[in-house]
Amino acid sequence: MIEDAGPGGQIVLAATPIGNLSDASQRLRDLLATADIVAAEDTRRAHHLAQGLGVRITGKVVSHHEHNERESTTELLAAARDGAVVAVVTDAGMPLVSDPGYRLVSTAAAEGVDVTCAPGPSAVTTALALSGLPTDRFAFEGFLPRKEGERARLLGELARDARTLVFFESPRRLEASLASLRDAFGADRPACVARELTKLHEEVVRDGLGNLVQWAGSKEIKGEIVIVTGGATAAPDTDTAGQVADVEVLVASGTRLKEAVNTVAAARRVPKRELYEAVLASRQ
Secondary structure (H helix, E strand, O other), X not given: OOOOOXXXXXXXXXXXXXXXXXXXXXXXXXXXXXXXXXXXXXXXXXXXXXXXXXXXXOOEEEEOOOOOHHHHHHHHHHHHHOOOEEEEEOOOEOOXXXXXXXXXXXXXXXXXXXXXXXXXXXXXXXXXXXXXXXXXXXXXXXXXXXXXXXXXXXHHHHOOOOOEEEEEEOHHHHHHHHHHHHHHHOOXXXXXXXXXXXXXXXXXXXXXXXXXXXXXXOOOOOOOEEEEEOOOOOOOXXXXXXXXXXXXXXXXXXXXXXXXXXXXXXXXXXXXXXHHHHHHHHHO
């Protein structure tokens, strides 16, 4: 049975700047100043953030990270049930996105404890927007496996994915990961490496994966890294005879030639004019 949280009790997932403090929302500032509990991935960074924002944390600051998440979740949920406002912050960006918080939110949802979000910066969507790659469909894959074999297996599964893909990576593994992406996706697959987003030395490099491997190996890379790759594209349909046959089947069923050509061209992703000419040539 789902239980109701105590009066006023709430867990608030609060996004923090990923580099530039000016990106901090007023809501984040208010939460840091007024929350009963600030659950932080790193308490020192939480205090440093508040100081940089000119905010004084008046509530209790506690650790909430991957190593104590099970115990911390129990304590934070109990506090929210008793009426406390619990602000959850990570070192940078949105909680739960390759950061702690999933166990807390899933348990809170199951137990009826109120959870809301103070949205804000995210390296995932920032890099995606800057990549120059399609944004209508994308998937975030987090950090790639460190072991080469595991990384190759995962990328083999993703090689045919038509969505734009977003990965986090560390500077020291960037070249190796880009090489694995090149081997799995092909050297010409368009990609982007975004480094130090919103910070003073922000850098966004767009190229094919093959060239990006060479770029990464030619210099010392530092800072926070996001890799964005274009999705797989369908191989061109070269079965002209099959295309023409599909058109003739539609025509035989009563569809006008032009409409039949348009239908088959759309389904097979081929130019309408070329298909129309192929049909006429086959009839001669």
